[in-house]
Amino acid sequence: MATITATPKHVNTSPYYSFQLRQFGVKSLIFMVAIVIGFIYLMPFGNMALMAVKTQEQIVASATGSVLPMEPEVFVYEGKNYDVYNVPFPDGTVRELALFKKGRQTSEFIDPANPTAEAITWEGNWRGLEQVSELKFHFENFSTAWDMLNFPRHFFNTLAIAILGLIGTLLSCISVAYAFARFPIPGKNVLFLILIGTIILPGQVTLIPTYAFFAKIGWVGSQNGIPLGWLPLIVPHFFANAYNVFLLRQYFMTLPRELDEAAVIDGATPFQVLTRVIVPLSWSAIISVGLFHFIFAWNDYFGPLIYLLGARDFQPISVAVQEFNFQYGARPELVQATSLMAMVLPIVIFFFAQKVFMRGVVITGVEK
Amino acid sequence: MSTVDASHSPPYIPKKAKIGEPQSRTLQQQQRLWGWIFLSPWIIGFTLFTAAPIIMSLGFTFTNFSLSSTDPIEFVGLANWQKLLTDPLALTALGVTLKFAALAVPIGIILPLGLAVLLNAKHLFGKRIWRTLFYMPYMVPAVSGIFIWMSFMNAQAGWLNRFLKLIGIQDPPNWLGDASWILPAFVFMGIWGVGNAMLTMLATIQGVPTELYEAADVDGANSVIKFFRITLPMISPVIFYNLVLSVIGLMQYFVVPYVVTRGTGQPGNSAYFFNMHLYKTAFTFFDMGYGATQAWLIFIVALILTVGLFLSSRYWVYYAGERE
Numbered sequence: 001m002a003t004i005t006a007t008p009k010h011v012n013t014s015p016y017y018s019f020q021l022r023q024f025g026v027k028s029l030i031f032m033v034a035i036v037i038g039f040i041y042l043m044p045f046g047n048m049a050l051m052a053v054k055t056q057e058q059i060v061a062s063a064t065g066s067v068l069p070m071e072p073e074v075f076v077y078e079g080k081n082y083d084v085y086n087v088p089f090p091d092g093t094v095r096e097l098a099l100f101k102k103g104r105q106t107s108e109f110i111d112p113a114n115p116t117a118e119a120i121t122w123e124g125n126w127r128g129l130e131q132v133s134e135l136k137f138h139f140e141n142f143s144t145a146w147d148m149l150n151f152p153r154h155f156f157n158t159l160a161i162a163i164l165g166l167i168g169t170l171l172s173c174i175s176v177a178y179a180f181a182r183f184p185i186p187g188k189n190v191l192f193l194i195l196i197g198t199i200i201l202p203g204q205v206t207l208i209p210t211y212a213f214f215a216k217i218g219w220v221g222s223q224n225g226i227p228l229g230w231l232p233l234i235v236p237h238f239f240a241n242a243y244n245v246f247l248l249r250q251y252f253m254t255l256p257r258e259l260d261e262a263a264v265i266d267g268a269t270p271f272q273v274l275t276r277v278i279v280p281l282s283w284s285a286i287i288s289v290g291l292f293h294f295i296f297a298w299n300d301y302f303g304p305l306i307y308l309l310g311a312r313d314f315q316p317i318s319v320a321v322q323e324f325n326f327q328y329g330a331r332p333e334l335v336q337a338t339s340l341m342a343m344v345l346p347i348v349i350f351f352f353a354q355k356v357f358m359r360g361v362v363i364t365g366v367e368k
Numbered sequence: 369m370s371t372v373d374a375s376h377s378p379p380y381i382p383k384k385a386k387i388g389e390p391q392s393r394t395l396q397q398q399q400r401l402w403g404w405i406f407l408s409p410w411i412i413g414f415t416l417f418t419a420a421p422i423i424m425s426l427g428f429t430f431t432n433f434s435l436s437s438t439d440p441i442e443f444v445g446l447a448n449w450q451k452l453l454t455d456p457l458a459l460t461a462l463g464v465t466l467k468f469a470a471l472a473v474p475i476g477i478i479l480p481l482g483l484a485v486l487l488n489a490k491h492l493f494g495k496r497i498w499r500t501l502f503y504m505p506y507m508v509p510a511v512s513g514i515f516i517w518m519s520f521m522n523a524q525a526g527w528l529n530r531f532l533k534l535i536g537i538q539d540p541p542n543w544l545g546d547a548s549w550i551l552p553a554f555v556f557m558g559i560w561g562v563g564n565a566m567l568t569m570l571a572t573i574q575g576v577p578t579e580l581y582e583a584a585d586v587d588g589a590n591s592v593i594k595f596f597r598i599t600l601p602m603i604s605p606v607i608f609y610n611l612v613l614s615v616i617g618l619m620q621y622f623v624v625p626y627v628v629t630r631g632t633g634q635p636g637n638s639a640y641f642f643n644m645h646l647y648k649t650a651f652t653f654f655d656m657g658y659g660a661t662q663a664w665l666i667f668i669v670a671l672i673l674t675v676g677l678f679l680s681s682r683y684w685v686y687y688a689g690e691r692e
Contacts, residue, residue: 043531171409176409186400365567
C-alpha cells in the first residue's frame with residue numbers, strides 16, 4: 001500500500017489530465033495548420049500591397065534587400081538635399097548625420113536634429129559610410145495608375161454593364177423560377193432537367209455561332225460612340241440562367257402555398273401573387289442572385305475581350321487592366337496598383353454581404 | 369332522416385383554390401398558360417442562345433464559313449475535321465489541356481475537401497474568420513488575381529521564391545518561365561479559386577446526421593475511420609458534382625494562360641491551351657468553320673469525360689435516399 005502513495009505528487013497521472021493535454025495538443029496542431037494555410041493564402045496579397053507602393057528604384061533595391069519599400073534618407077537644409085549616413089565616432093557612438101561637405105580625408109556633417117549648430121568634422125572617407133535608409137510608401141502610384149488607366153471611365157463601363165445585366169437576370173430568373181416552382185406545366189420535370197443540364201455544357205460549343213450572329217447584326221465594338229458591343233454582354237441575361245433559376249426556385253418552393261392561395265382568393269392574378277407575395281418574401285435569395293451576377297460581371301473577361309475588341313473606351317475594368325498591364329509590364333508597381341484598385345469593390349461588397357452570399361453558394365451547390 | 373330540406377340549402381362545397389391541382393378544365397388551362405408565360409424568357413433564351421447555336425456550330429464544322437473573307441459559304445465536308453486531326457499545334461494544345469486537367473482536378477477536390485474538414489474541426493478557434501479568409505480570394509477579379517500571382521511568383525523578386533530561399537531551398541524554380549513548372553504554377557494559382565467547392569463541401573459535412581458518428585463511436589471507430597467510412601461516402605454526391613464542374617471548367621481553361629503568357633503559350637507551347645488555339649483561329653483569323661470544329665472537338669472530349677464520370681459514379685457515389 002505504501003508504495004502506491006509514494007508516487008511523486010507533482011506528476012499528475014489522472015486520466016482527465018492526459019485528456020486535457022491531448023486536447024490542447026490537438027487544438028494547437030489544428031490551429032497551426034490553419035495558420036500555415038492562411039499564410040500561403042495571404043502572401044500574394046502582401047507581395048502585391050508592398051509592390052504597389054514602391055518606386056522603380058525601390059523595387060530594384062528590394063530584389064536583393066529588404067522587402068519593405070526602403071529608400072535613402074535625405075535631409076533638406078536651406079533648399080538643398082543632403083544624404084544621411086551612419087557616422088561612427090572614436091568614442092564608439094554612431095550618429096545619423098547629413099553629409100554637408102564631401103572630402104577625401106575629412107568630411108563635414110551637420111546634425112539633422114540641430115542644423116544650425118556648427119558643422120561636425122569627421123576624419124575618414126565618407127564613401128565607406130553606410131547610408132541611412134527610411135521606410136517610404138509611394139501612394140502616388142495609385143493616382144498615377146488611376147489617371148493613366150482612365151480608371152473612372154472603365155469603372156463606369158463595368159458598372160453599367162453589370163447593372164443592366166443585373167436587371168435582366170433578376171426579371172427573367174424570378175419569372176422562370178416562379179414558373180418552375182408553382183405552375184402545372186406539362187413536361188416540367190424534363191424542362192427542369194434540361195435547364196440544369198445547361199450548367200455542364202461547355203461554353204465554346206455555343207460561342208462561335210453566337211459571336212457570328214452578334215457580329216452579323218453589328219453588335220460588336222462601338223459605332224459613333226455607341227457601345228454596341230455591350231449588348232451581347234447584357235441582352236442574353238434577360239433570358240435567365242440555370243444557377244440563378246435553381247437558387248430562386250429552391251427558395252420559392254419553401255414558401256407555403258397557402259399564402260398564394262390566400263392572395264388568389266382575394267382576387268390576385270398570378271402576376272400579382274409574384275410581385276406582392278413571393279418577391280417580398282424572397283429578398284435574401286434575390287439579393288444573393290444579384291450579388292452573383294454582379295461578381296460575375298465584374299470578373300467576366302472573355303465576353304468583353306471578344307465583343308469589345310478595339311473599342312478601348314468602352315471596355316470594362318477586367319480587359320482594360322489587362323491591356324494596360326501588357327503595355328506597362330515594365331512598371332510592375334503600376335500593374336499591382338491597378339490590380340488592387342480593380343478588386344476593391346468586389347471585396348468590400350463581399351465583406352458586407354458575406355452571409356447572404358455564402359448561403360446562396362451553399363443552396364446552389366449542395367441541393368442538386 | 370335529415371330534417372333539413374336539401375332543396376333550400378345546397379350542400380356546402382368548399383371552393384378549392386389550390387394552384388396546380390386540377391379542378392375545372394378552364395382554370396387548369398389558365399394556370400398552364402400563365403406557367404408558359406412565366407417560363408417564356410428561358411424557353412426563348414434556350415432556343416436562341418443554346419439550342420440554335422449548338423446546331424449551327426455543328427453545321428459550321430462542315431463549311432468554310434469565315435468572317436474575314438467575303439467568299440460565299442461553301443460546304444467542305446469533313447475537310448475541317450481532317451485539318452484538325454493533322455494540325456500539330458491543335459493536338460499539342462489538346463495535350464496541354466488534358467495534362468493540366470490531370471494535375472488540377474485532384475488538387476481541386478482534395479484542397480477544398482481538406483479546408484472544409486479543417487473548418488469543421490471541433491477544435492478550431494475562430495472558425496468564421498478562417499472561413500472568410502479562405503473564401504475571400506475567390507472574390508478577387510480573375511485578371512487582378514493573375515497579375516498578383518505573377519508578381520508573387522516572379523523568379524527573383526517574388527515573395528514565393530524569396531520565402532523558399534529563406535527556408536533553405538537554394539535554387540527555387542522559375543515558375544512561369546520554365547516549361548516544366550508553368551502548369552504546376554497554374555495549379556498553385558488555382559488555390560484562390562476553391563472557395564465555392566469548400567463552402568458546399570463544408571455545408572454537406574455539417575449536414576451528415578450525427579447519429580452515424582455516435583454509432584461509430586459506440587463501435588470504437590477513430591476519427592480517421594469515421595472520415596473514410598462515414599464522412600466521405602455521405603458527401604460523395606457533392607464531390608461528384610464538383611468533379612463534373614471542374615472537369616468541364618478545365619476544358620474551358622483560358623484566361624490564366626492567355627494573360628500570363630500574353631496569348632503565346634510560351635515557353636515552348638507548354639502553356640498553349642486548346643482554347644487559346646480556338647481563340648486564335650476564331651477571333652484572330654476569324655475562321656469560324658475551323659473554329660467551330662475545334663469547339664466541337666473539345667465538347668466531345670468534355671462529353672466523354674463527363675459520361676465516364678457519370679458511369680463511374682454508380683460505384684462510388686452514395687445517395688442516402690436510394691435503395692441499393
